[in-house]
Each structure stands twice: as structure tokens, then as C-alpha cells.
Amino acid sequence: MTLPARLLAILALLLAACSDNQAAPTGPVILGPSSLQEALGEVADGWAAKGHSRPQLSFAGSPATARQVSAGAPADVILLADELWMDRLEIENLLAAGTRRALLGNTLVLVAPAGSNTGVADDLANLPALLGNDRLAMADPDTVPAGRYGRMALESMGLWDKLARKVAPAENVRAALALVEAGEAPFGVVYSTDLAASDKVRMAAAIPEGSQPPIRYPVAMLASSSHPDASGFLAFIASAEAEVIFARYGFTRLAER
Template sequence: MIQSFTRRPVLGLVLAGFAALLIGAAPSAQAPIVLAAASLQESLTAAADAWAKAGHPRPVISFAASSTLARQVEAGAPGDLFASADEDWMDALAAKALLATGTRADLVGNRLVVVEPGGRHSAIPAGGVRLARILSAGPLAMADPDSVPAGKYGKTALEKLGAWTAVAPKVARAENVRAALALVERGAAPFGIVYLTDAKASSKVRVAGVFPPTSHPPILYPIARLARSTNPEAEGFRRFLLSPRGRAIFARFGFTAPGRQR
């Protein structure tokens, strides 16, 4: 049951954006480039700051939907590390031999929640007809359920709880989970499905319900070094993120540490 809880971009433009990113990264030519899921924004930024304070070049981080980033890697965009919000997009790169052998590991875990604008106090039912009626009353903000991890997890959960058929026509598809969160923050959607860490990062929304873990696959964020990376700092930063100190940073932002290596 859902528990109450209080408290295809155009390739040319994508590559041009990366060129601008690299220009902005000068003069530190050794700074590794990290392609990371949008939901890692605050935590990975904090980790990059900690790494820089230890005397390393500060990593340059590009945040976007995992699907967008994986397609960029496939298209040849520059990058050293990839942190995905699900295993599917990492699997897709592995299948094309785009990951450095032996560097893939599960970085963190997360929870899936329903959020609403702050100041409201909705009671989210356990599932079925009542859940479908509430979430389909107005636009439901979600990352694209056809490709973006948060949206895929959300669709699976709603299917499991018997609400997807009624809700699907009312879904406001966003390019990533933070864009979905922004719709709720602005009041453009009465409810949204995001990760718990996204909800914690915003003072403008409240968590109205938490999806049971059994309603969707485990939310795991794998990280790997890209096969074409030659930056010596990349592997060091990857290992730092997986270290106890790195995991403590993610835990501070509400992530869990699965600790499973492969």
C-alpha cells in the first residue's frame, strides 16, 4: 500500500551543449566529465566539491535524464563517468562495449513518492479505483514513462496498483524527474511522481505518499567509467563516490547505499 508521509534531444544541439560545457570547464583540462541522472544534482555536486577540496580538479557534471545521457554517449559525446538512475540504460551502453571493464557498480538507491504543492494535505489511498480517481483528476507530472527511469518506475508502480489505465491520459510528460518536480512546484500539476530525494530537495512540495518497494523494481543508480575515457582523475573520483566518505554524502541527501559491486 502507499503509506502516508508527513513531512530525443536534437543531436547537434546536444553536442554543441557539451562543447560549451567543456569551454566553461577551462582551464582545468584534467577535470573529469561526469554525465549524471538529474536526481543526483545536489548530492553529486556536494561530492564534487568535497573531491575538489581534497586537491583534485573539480569534476564537470552534466545533469539530464539518464536516457538522454546514454544516447549522448552512444553518439560520441565526451565524458568520463556515467551515473544512471536505472540499470536499463547502463545495460544498453554495456551491450555496445561503451563501459570500461570492471568499473560498473551500484552507487545508491532511492524511493518513489507522490508529491503535491506545499500547503496541501491530501490523503493518498492504497491503490485501485480511489488512487486512480485522485491522480487522474488533473495533470499528473511524471518524467517520460516511455524512456526516463523515474517515469518508468512510476508507470510500473501504477500498473501494479491498478491505476495506470485511468491515469495515463492525464500524465504531463516531462523530460526528466526534476522537470516533473518543477511542474508541481509551480502548481501546474496537483500531483507528481518523483524520487524521495527530489522531494527532500524542494521546500515547495510535500510528500503525499510513498510507493511500496514491491510495486516497482529496485531503484538502483549504477555508475561506470566510459571505455573511451583517458582522464586519470576519472577512476579516482569513481572510487571516491563508492567509498564510505562518498556514500555518507549521498546518505545526507536521502539516498541509500546498496553496496553491490559487479
Template sequence: MPVSPTPTRRWLLAALAAALAIPAQAAPRPPLVLAAASLQESMNAAADAWARLGHARPVLSFAASSALARQIQSGAPADLFVSADEPWMDAVDKAGKLAPGTRVAFLGNRLVLAGAAADRRTVPLDRAGPLLAAIGQARLAMADPDAVPAGLYGKAALQKIGAWDRLAPKVVRAENVRAALALVERGAASFGIVYATDARASAKVRIAGIFPAANHPPIRYPVARLKTAASPDAEAFRRFLIGARGKAIFARYGFTPL
């Protein structure tokens, strides 16, 4: 019996179909970019800016960095990969999929606790007590803490303050950080651990607290060109992203240029 494709697989197939559907007379073929879910607004803005310079607009596919990395490891063709952490880029590198000399960590972010916009509570996150009291018997939304970067950062931060063991049974695991944010937006979880840029992108949530940066691994977004890159614009778009104009776009959405 055939197996239905996963949501991530469907997103990637749709992106590939869009890239391959470019008419033969349209040259060059735009880059296909696999990017972390937290980059949706900012990467679309960067793609729009690139198109305004006279280039074909890149085709963008967003999902958890873990899911995208696994797709690349399995041989999925793409031009650029932008991960929300270094370890998943390491995994792709170890699989021999990166074009040598093209990997650059170019963005940073902050990890926050997001609650409903109507919830005006402020929660200190340098110790366990206030967070445990705020959540009580409610649910905490997180990207999968065993695989997805935002979840891994969040788990590390909770372990640092001694809250993980008590909160783990209350965690609602989401496929990616935007899915975790959506759970808070819908009221399915009282709070969610997301990036500051995710909370900023939604009018339905507010930041209840910011995790100390020292309590989790540094949040660093690397980008690299893949060996499967076929678009002649791939390297130029990578350089645009890591250059001054690209970083300025991401800064407008709350990212920290590195």
C-alpha cells in the same frame, strides 16, 4: 537547414566546452561526469568534497539517464556515467562503451507522490482508489514513462495497482524527473511522481505518499567509467563516489547506499 541542438545536447556541449576550456597548465584535467538529473544536489556536493581534497573539481552534466545514454551511444566523450537505473547502463554496456570491471550499483532511492507544500492530503498508494480520487480531473506530472527511469518506475507502480490505464490520459510527460517536479512546483500539475530525494530538495512540495517498493523494479543507481575516459582522475573519482566518504554524502541527501 541546420537543426538546432536539443536542450540535452546543449547541456552536454556546454559541459564539454567547460572541460576543454581548462588552461593547459592546469593538470590533471577534471573528469566529465554525465549524471542522472535526480543527483544534482548530491553530486555537486560530492564534487565539492573531491575538490577540497586537492583535486580539480569534476565537470558535471545532468539530464535524464535515457538522454545521456543515447549521447554516449552516439560517441559523446565523457569520463563517468551515473544512471538512475540499470537498463540504461545495460544499453551503454551493450554498445561497448563501458570500461570493463568499473560498473557498480551504489545507491538506492524511493518513489513518491509529491504535491504542493500547502496541500496536506496523504494518499495511500497500495491501491488505485485513493490516488484516483486525489487526482480527480487534475494532471499528474511524470518523467517520460516510456524512456526515463523515474517515469518507468512510476508507470510500473501504477500498473501494479491497476491505475495506469485511467491515469495515462492525465499524465503530463516531462523530459526528466526534475522537470516533472518543476510542474508540481509551478502548479501545472496537482501531483507528480518523483524520487524521495527530489521532493526533499524542494521547499515547494511535500510527500503525499510513498509507493510500495515491491510494486516497481528496484531503484538502483549504477556508476561506470567509460572507455572514452581521458581524465587521469576519472577512476579515482569513481572510487571516491562508491567508497565510504562518497556514500555518506549521498546519504545526507536521502539516498540509500547499497
């Protein structure tokens, strides 16, 4: 092959590579709470099935996610597990005006390892005695929504003072679930959707609704977003099609649209 021919061949390969990159644009960056991993993944698949680039999903505890956004982390849409952290982002003018809405609801349950025979049934009053010197797995009750909701529920039932020193605080609710799955804690407080996502735990007791404020998942587009698909995906996760997916994972759809 002569030198010009070789140059032409190399040029053709470079052009083909550029063409391939242009044909595979990246989707918007979506930040979500740990409890939404499976459900939001399926929603993202549904969006991609319509011919869009699949969103890039990133999951962490709501405090960590909100702090990342406050620190300037690039993203397009954010979902959190409670309103408080979203309020902080709104106060900092980091949300696109008019895009925030309350999307989903959840509930709390007490779980135990699937193979355990320790029971609590509907009476949580005997939980401190059943724990003994063991630990109660919870998301950090000082910062993480699932932990904060759990603390409020236990306080309303008069159990927190007996349990506070037994709590094993986890970085997020999935980390708390993992402690119970591994048998490192005999009980844990998690969302009912986390229970549904795991075959390694069973429900030890339902935590009565009304024991804590309603658990609400807000969503919004970030003010810094410039991705052309961001607003479209935001509309899609509030659609009837996405509602069916979220319901399958145990989330309730809130009236606000």
C-alpha cells in the same frame, strides 16, 4: 619603452597566461541523472577539497545521457538512474571493462504542492478521483527511468488504466517535480530524494516498496576516458566519505562495491 622591451613584456604576459592555464587543469567530465544534482555536486566538492581539479558535472535524464554517450559525446564517468540504459552502453562496448557497479538505491513518492490541502495519505486508490480533469506529473513513462518505475508501481496497484490519460510526461524527473512546484499539476510521482531537495512540495503518499523493481543507480567509467583522475573519482564516489553525502540526500547505498 623600447621595442625590444615591449616585446619582452608581451612575451612575459603570454608566458604567465600559459603558466596560469597549466596550473588550473580541468577535472574529469561526469555525466549524471537529474535526480543526483545536489548530492553529486557535494561529492565533487569533496573530491576537489582533496586537491584535485573539480569534476565537470552534466545532468540530464538517463535516456538523453545514454544517447549522448552512444553518439560519441566526450566524458569520463557516467551514472544513470537504472540498469537498462547502462546495459545498452555495455552492449555497445562503451564502458571500461570491470568498472561498472550498482552504486545507489532510491524510492518513489507521490508529491503535491507544499501549500495545497489535497490529501491522499496512505491510500492511493482515490488518486484518480482527486485528479479529476487535472494532470499527474511524471517523467516520461515510456523512456525515463523514474517514469517507467512509476508506471510499473501504478500498474501493480491497479491504477495505471485509470491514470494513463491523465499523465503529463516530462523530460526528466526534475521537470516533473517542477510542474508540481509551480502548481501546474496537483500531484506528481518523483523520487523520494527529489522530495527532500525541494521545499515547494510535500509528500502526499508513499508508494509501497515492492510495487516496482528495485531502483538502482549504476556507475561506470567510459572506455574512451583518458583523464588521469577518472578512475580516482570513480573510486571516491564509492567510498565511505561519499556514502555519507549520498545518505544525507536520501539515497541508499547498495551492497555491491
